[in-house]
Structure formats: C-alpha cells, structure tokens
Amino acid sequence: MNNDFAFHLYKRLVEMPDYQSKNIFFSHFSVSMALSELSLGAGGETKQQLLIGIGHNSSVFSTEEMHQMFHSLLEEISQRTGVDIDVGSAIYVSDKLKPLPEFLEKMKEFHHSDGFTVDFSVKETLDKINMYVKEKTHGKIDHAVDDLESDTLMFLLITYIFKSFDPSKTRQSTFCVDAETTVPVQMMYQYASLKIYYDADLTSKVLCLDYNDSFSMFLVVPHIDIFVEAKTIKDLEMAISRQHIEKWRTAVRKRKVNIYVPKPSLKTSYSLKDIWKGLGMADMFTNEANFTGISEEMIFISKALHKATLNIGEKGTTAAAVTRVSFGPMSYDPMLFLRFDSPFMIFITDQKNDNIPFSQ
Numbered sequence: 001m002n003n004d005f006a007f008h009l010y011k012r013l014v015e016m017p018d019y020q021s022k023n024i025f026f027s028h029f030s031v032s033m034a035l036s037e038l039s040l041g042a043g044g045e046t047k048q049q050l051l052i053g054i055g056h057n058s059s060v061f062s063t064e065e066m067h068q069m070f071h072s073l074l075e076e077i078s079q080r081t082g083v084d085i086d087v088g089s090a091i092y093v094s095d096k097l098k099p100l101p102e103f104l105e106k107m108k109e110f111h112h113s114d115g116f117t118v119d120f121s122v123k124e125t126l127d128k129i130n131m132y133v134k135e136k137t138h139g140k141i142d143h144a145v146d147d148l149e150s151d152t153l154m155f156l157l158i159t160y161i162f163k164s165f166d167p168s169k170t171r172q173s174t175f176c177v178d179a180e181t182t183v184p185v186q187m188m189y190q191y192a193s194l195k196i197y198y199d200a201d202l203t204s205k206v207l208c209l210d211y212n213d214s215f216s217m218f219l220v221v222p223h224i225d226i227f228v229e230a231k232t233i234k235d236l237e238m239a240i241s242r243q244h245i246e247k248w249r250t251a252v253r254k255r256k257v258n259i260y261v262p263k264p265s266l267k268t269s270y271s272l273k274d275i276w277k278g279l280g281m282a283d284m285f286t287n288e289a290n291f292t293g294i295s296e297e298m299i300f301i302s303k304a305l306h307k308a309t310l311n312i313g314e315k316g317t318t319a320a321a322v323t324r325v326s327f328g329p330m331s332y333d334p335m336l337f338l339r340f341d342s343p344f345m346i347f348i349t350d351q352k353n354d355n356i357p358f359s360q
Contacts, residue, residue, distance in 0.1 A: 001055045003242040027321030030158045034323045041103045041294030046283045053281040067110040082212030084163035088136040089113040092155040121150040137161045140309045140320035154327035161320040164211035185262045195252035203231040208252045272304035302328035
C-alpha cells in the first residue's frame, strides 16, 4: 500500500507545473504516515477520501489492521542496527482546543506520537517546533516552519531520517541536464563488484547499493544507445511502478562494473494541498471536513507542507524529511444559528411579481 502510494504521489508531483524540470525528492513514508494519523480522527466522507487516497483496500485488511501495521513497522525500524534511522511523530495542540483523549491515545499507541500543549500566538512555540525538527533530523532540516497563524488549533509533524555509508572515489566531471545543457559536478567513481540489472521493459540501467543488509538504494538511468530508441527521464517517470522495484530486488546480479555517481545535495519543499486534492482528498481542506474523532470543535486542515533533503557522498548517504499539517477553526457559518433577539427587518413580498408591498 505504501509503495503504490509512493508512485501515485511521485507521478502527481512530476505532473504539476510548479515542479516540472525540477529535482523531485520526498519521503512518501512520512506523507502516508501523516495521512494515516489524520484518518484516526476523521469521519464520514473525509475519512473515506483519506483511506482511498492512501490506497487502503478494505477487502485486504481493516483500518485497525492498517494502523497496527504502521505500529509494527515503527517498532521494527527502531530495532535496526548498522544504520542510523529515526522516525518521529509529534502533535502540537493549542491550549484553546480540547482534543478527544481517545484520539491522543491512538496516536501514541499506533504512531508513537509525542504530544505538546502550546500557545500558537507566541514566537517560542515556533522556535520549539523548529528545534524539535532539527533534533529529529540530526540538523538536516533546521527550519520546518516559517510562521504560525495565531488561530492555529493543531500542528502535526512527521520526521524521518536515514543515514548509512558507502566509501568511493571522487573526480570532477559533467552532468547532462538535457540534450543541450551540461553542468560541472563532483562525480564519485568506483570499480567494484556491484549489483546491477538492465531492465529491457524500461530501457534503463539499474544499480543497487545495499546498506548493511538493512536498506537498498536503487539508481535507475535511461539507457542511451544508437541502436535502441532513446528513452528520456520523463518516459521513465511515467512507466515505472512498484512492480519494477520488486522485480529488481531479485533480478540484480553482481559483476565488476565502473560506476559514476554524482554527489547530489538536494533540498525540496512541496505544498501538499493541491497534490492531496488531486488524489481525491479534498474535503479535509474545506468546511466539509469531518475531524470529529479529534475534537468536538469544527476544524479543518489549513496547510500541508513537506520538506526533504538528500546528500550522497563518500562518507555516507543521508535522507531526511518532515511533513507538517496545520489545523485551523472552520470559517464561521452564520446560518448555523438564527436568533431574532435584536432589532431586525421585515419584508412582505408578492410571489407573483416580486413587488414589496410592506416592509418594516
């Protein structure tokens, strides 16, 4: 489910005008975990949209089982050795909001979430949130929040960091951005016995780098050959799926090979609002939002942002991400209550011709 969601999210990102011709990097696990947490407190159509958007299939497993799977995954990750990995979840609740105890208990049980009561109108809260993110991502993301609206009622944070090591040699080289553009880069070089695979379906070369029998990083590049129809990165983005990753796990074979990998240092930032709407999750951003499982007060999501960083170098690979979701009070609906307990006007109108014969 998480992997299918990853590709849906990726393809949605590359289709959006703001992110075309830009590096795309994000933590789908951080985003899907945030959506899973939101579903704990959602109800009605809002909950259904969240579950469909995240890819939950009720015929395969129940929502309770889905949350239990997240819990088991977090437990298993926390026990990994040989890699430095940390997943964190935190809820900052306004001192003006009374969240339901059941929601906070579920957040703690399934997602190991920390809870804090804060005043969103003071700068100290902003500093605390950014410090929490900085500590959880080991300094890779030190500024997750630029400002906070004073009427913010709740703030959900998901952090994720992965670190491991792969020593190699580095030399100056060039990187082909497209057919007309090249830029200078620091290129890591290695001649070694490594796991590789040629995917004929995608006309692409695959390199697999294992990290201490715990994680693997697949690097995939379209193959350019005068005898084969050229494929572009856009072709690859549109064709690739979860099934390809699963195939590569067993298809890669070790052989002596020369590899050249640039030392990327990426920082990305995305607004998730339009992306989630595009995946069918729209109600939570409107007055139709149903988060009655979180609070008896009427709340909706005002902002949803995601930041990620990637650094690949001789001393290691580091990936970090943070997903933040802000809740605010719903817009005031003047038709919720009708009380004629102050001076008011009366108009008597003619239904046949809209004439107003009497008024007060």
